[in-house]
Amino acid sequence: MRLVMREALLVFRRAPLLSALSVTTIAFSLFVVGLFGLVAVNLERALRDVAERVEIVAYLLPGTPIETVTLGVQDIVAFPEVQSATYVTEDEALARARGELVEFRDVLRELERNPLPASIEIKLKPTARDADHVNDVAERLTGFGFVDDVRFGRDWVEKLDRLRQIAAAVGLVVGTAFAIVAIIIIGTTIRMAVLQRSREIAIMRLVGATDGFIRRPFLLQGAIKGMLGGVVAVGFSFAAYELINRWLIQAAFFSREQALAIVGFGTLIGLLGSATSVGRHLRRV
Amino acid sequence: MIKFTNVFKAFPKGGLALKDVSFHIAKGEFAFLTGHSGAGKSTVLKLVYAEEAVTSGEVRVSGFNVAEISPRDVPKLRRRLGIVFQDFRLLEDRTAEENVAFALEVTGARRTTISARVMRVLTQVGLAVKAQAYPRELSGGEQQRVAIARALVNEPTVLLADEPTGNLDERATRGVFQLLRDINASGTAVVMATHDLDLVRQAPYRVIELQEGALVYDSAVDEAQDPAAAT
Numbered sequence: 001m002r003l004v005m006r007e008a009l010l011v012f013r014r015a016p017l018l019s020a021l022s023v024t025t026i027a028f029s030l031f032v033v034g035l036f037g038l039v040a041v042n043l044e045r046a047l048r049d050v051a052e053r054v055e056i057v058a059y060l061l062p063g064t065p066i067e068t069v070t071l072g073v074q075d076i077v078a079f080p081e082v083q084s085a086t087y088v089t090e091d092e093a094l095a096r097a098r099g100e101l102v103e104f105r106d107v108l109r110e111l112e113r114n115p116l117p118a119s120i121e122i123k124l125k126p127t128a129r130d131a132d133h134v135n136d137v138a139e140r141l142t143g144f145g146f147v148d149d150v151r152f153g154r155d156w157v158e159k160l161d162r163l164r165q166i167a168a169a170v171g172l173v174v175g176t177a178f179a180i181v182a183i184i185i186i187g188t189t190i191r192m193a194v195l196q197r198s199r200e201i202a203i204m205r206l207v208g209a210t211d212g213f214i215r216r217p218f219l220l221q222g223a224i225k226g227m228l229g230g231v232v233a234v235g236f237s238f239a240a241y242e243l244i245n246r247w248l249i250q251a252a253f254f255s256r257e258q259a260l261a262i263v264g265f266g267t268l269i270g271l272l273g274s275a276t277s278v279g280r281h282l283r284r285v
Numbered sequence: 286m287i288k289f290t291n292v293f294k295a296f297p298k299g300g301l302a303l304k305d306v307s308f309h310i311a312k313g314e315f316a317f318l319t320g321h322s323g324a325g326k327s328t329v330l331k332l333v334y335a336e337e338a339v340t341s342g343e344v345r346v347s348g349f350n351v352a353e354i355s356p357r358d359v360p361k362l363r364r365r366l367g368i369v370f371q372d373f374r375l376l377e378d379r380t381a382e383e384n385v386a387f388a389l390e391v392t393g394a395r396r397t398t399i400s401a402r403v404m405r406v407l408t409q410v411g412l413a414v415k416a417q418a419y420p421r422e423l424s425g426g427e428q429q430r431v432a433i434a435r436a437l438v439n440e441p442t443v444l445l446a447d448e449p450t451g452n453l454d455e456r457a458t459r460g461v462f463q464l465l466r467d468i469n470a471s472g473t474a475v476v477m478a479t480h481d482l483d484l485v486r487q488a489p490y491r492v493i494e495l496q497e498g499a500l501v502y503d504s505a506v507d508e509a510q511d512p513a514a515a516t
Contacts (some may be wrong), residue, residue, distance in 0.1 A: 080360075205359075205363075206334070206374065207363065208361070210360045214393055236380035
C-alpha cells in the first residue's frame with residue numbers, strides 16, 4: 001500500500017506540469033457543473049419561497065358557533081396535506097384589514113357593522129403545495145356545512161406548478177449535459193496521463209508486474225486528481241458566489257453536503273476515468 | 286528449459302512469422318539465435334515471454350505451457366525470465382538503482398531484501414558506483430548493463446537478450462557480451478538473438494539460425510549429424 005501511495009505521488013513530482021494541467025482541466029469542468037448547480041440551488045430556493053405562500057382560505061357562514069369552528073379546525077388539521085389551520089375571527093379580520101389597507105382606514109373606521117366574515121386559513125405541507133393537492137383540499141373544505149366559500153389563487157397555483165415542472169426539466173437536461181461533458185473532458189485528460197506513461201506500463205509488464213499492481217497507482221492518482229479538481233471547483237464556485245452576492249443579487253451557496261457531493265463527483269470520475277483508460281490500455285497491449 | 290515443438294506463428298495480417306520451429310534449450314545453456322532481420326528471432330523470444338500467442342504448436346518454458354498460459358500466469362512466467370532489449374527500455378525518470386529495484390518491487394519483495402539484492406547485481410555488472418545516475422547520464426553500454434542488472438535481480442533461470450549489442454559500439458559490445466558469458470558461466474541459461482556474426486564466431490556456443498521463419502540450422506543438431514533429433 002505504501003508502495004502504491006509512493007508511485008501515485010511520484011507522478012505529481014515527476015510530471016508536475018501535466019498533473020497541474022489535468023487538475024486544472026478537471027477543476028474547470030467541475031466549475032461549470034458547480035455554476036449550474038448554484039443556479040439550480042438558488043432557483044429551487046426561490047420557488048420554495050414562492051410556494052410558501054400557497055394558502056387556502058375557507059370563509060365561514062356568519063354566526064357559526066365557536067365550538068363548531070374548533071371541531072372543524074381539528075378535522076382540517078388532521079388532513080394529511082395540511083400543515084396548519086388558523087381560525088381568524090371577524091374582529092381579527094377587520095383589525096388586519098385596518099392595518100394592511102391604510103388608504104381605506106377612514107372608511108373602515110366609520111363602519112357600523114363589521115362586513116368581514118370569519119375564516120380559517122390553511123397552510124399546506126411543502127410536498128402538497130401543487131395544484132392537484134390544493135384543489136383536492138379545497139373541495140373537501142366546501143363539504144363542511146359551516147363553510148361559505150373557499151378561495152385560493154387557482155391560476156397562480158397552476159402557473160407555479162408549470163414553472164416548477166419547467167425548472168425541473170431544464171435542470172435535469174442541462175445538468176445531465178454538463179455532467180456528461182465534464183465526464184468526457186476529465187476522462188480524456190486522465191487518458192492522456194495514462195498514454196503518456198504507456199512506455200512505463202509496457203516495461204512494468206515485462207518485468208512481471210501484475211495488471212493489478214500497474215492499475216492501483218493510476219486509480220489512486222486519478223482519484224486524487226479528481227478530488228483536488230473538485231476542491232478547486234468548489235473554491236471557484238465560492239468566488240463566483242461572492243462576486244454575485246456583492247454585485248448582483250442576494251444568492252445562496254451550496255450546503256456542506258452539496259459541496260462535498262461535487263468533490264465526491266470529481267473523485268469518482270477521476271477514479272472511474274483511470275479505471276477505464278488503464279483497463280483499456282492493459283487489454284490492448 | 287525452453288522447448289519449442291512444431292511452432293507456427295501467423296502474422297495478424299496473413300503470412301507466417303514462424304514455420305514449424307522446434308528446438309530445445311537446456312538448463313544453463315548459451316544459445317545464439319541468428320538470422321536476418323525479419324527472420325523471426327524476435328518472434329521466437331516474444332513467444333517465450335508470452336508477449337505474443339502461439340498460433341499452433343507447443344512452447345514450454347521452465348514448467349509453463351506458454352501456448353495455453355492464462356493472463357494471470359504471465360507475470361509469474363516473466364518473473365522467472367530476465368529480458369534485455371536493443372533499446373534498453375529503462376525508465377528515464379528513475380536512477381539506475383531505482384530501475385533495478387523496480388523489477389523486485391513488482392514482485393512484492395521486502396525493502397531490505399530489495400536494496401541488498403540491487404546493490405549485488407549492480408556490482409556484478411560493474412555499475413555500483415553509478416547507482417544514483419539517471420539513464421541519460423550513462424553511456425549506451427552502461428545503460429545496457431543496468432538493463433542486464435534489472436534482468437538478473439529476480440534470479441532468473443533464463444536470460445533472453447534481443448539484439449543486446451545492436452545499439453552499442455564495438456568496445457561496449459565486447460563488454461556486454463563478456464558480461465553475458467559470465468552470467469552464463471554462473472549457471473543462468475542465455476538466449477541471445479543477434480545478427481552480429483563476428484560475435485557468434487567468437488564463442489563456442491550453440492547457434493540456431495532462422496530464415497524467413499523457418500529453422501534452417503541448429504549447431505546442436507547438425508554438428509551431431511543426427512537430423513532425426515531436430516523434430
